Amino acid sequence: MSGFLDNCQWPKCDCIELGERRNSVASIVSGVMFFAGWWIVIDAAASYPSTTDFNHAYHTPGVIGTLAFFLINSVSNGQIRGESYTNGCLGQTGARVWLFIGFLMSFSALIAASWILFGFYVVSKVSEHDWPGIAVFLQNALIFFSGLVFKFGRTEDLWS
Template structure:
């Protein structure tokens, strides 16, 4: 089952051939998304310092999402495919388990952020909705920045 997408290639777009600058562009886009996500929560925490409108425990999914970002991007794609120079502690299986746990944490943080948004701010009728929206946007942007940084830099997708 592993490697069933190895022969699938994305269609080549001649209008957007970035060549050597693609890794730089993807890194900048991912960094801006990561920064913007944290900026939203810092803004919400600065605007609503009291715990009635913004409970500061709601920042926990953002921290978990940040840890997941580093877990996802600490494993190279060569280690996932088994093409790495060194096998490491557990080899290809360990790298895949580590990546899977990183994605589990990222999805869990995104689900927790949506639960905070809808459970406390939409259904709970808390007056300002911005803290809930900020927590959700933070986790969504960190999740998508991890996805962009992980898969946007590989040459295999574009053949």
Template sequence: MSGFLDNCHWPRCECIELGDRRNLIVAIASGVLFFSGWWIMIDAAALYPDGGQFNHAYQTPGVVLTVAFFMINSVSNGQIRGDAYTTGCIGQTGARVWLFLGFLLAFGALIAASWILFGFYVVEYVQPDWPGIAVFLQNALIFFSAFLFKFGRTEDLWG
């Protein structure tokens, strides 16, 4: 099952050929998404400092997703394939388990943010609804930032 899409190729578009700048552009775009997510949450926390309108425990999925961001991107594709990491305590299997746990945390945090938005701010109709939207937007932006940084760059990030 591994590599079943290796022979599928998208048509090449010369107008967006990034070449050597691909890693730079992906890192900047990922950083902007990550920054925007946290900026939205800081804005909501600053606008509603009391616990009545915005329970500050709702910031937990953003923190969990930030940890998942670092877990997902701390493992290279070479370590997953077994090309780059052959020695050490746990090797390729440990790298795969670490990546899987990072994905679990990321999807769990995004689901928790959706639950906070719809369970507390939409169904119960708590006003104002901006804190619920901010929680979801923060987690969605960090989620897309993590996946853009993981799958959008080439293997050699700084080369």
């Protein structure tokens, strides 16, 4: 069951052939998205310094998403498939559990950001400003997608 998508191929697009620049492009796009996410929430915190407009506890999903970003990308695809990581106390199973915990934290941060946006800013109208809630959601969405781009946008074939 683990390799049922191995034979599926994306359609070839000759106009976007990156070749050896694929890792560089994926890293730059991921970094820009990660930076933009934190920049947006820093802007909201600077624009609304009052705790009534933007509670500073709402930074927690962004921190958890950042930790999840590092957890997800600290395990290579070869370790997940069991090709390059055979030693250690848990081996391939430990790498898969580590990746699962990273994705679990990432999804949890995104769900918490959605809850903050809709629960505190859209529905109950704690503040007359909606931008802090939108900023928290955008931050976590950008961190989540930057983690996906950095994990799955790069290739390990060039490292050999």
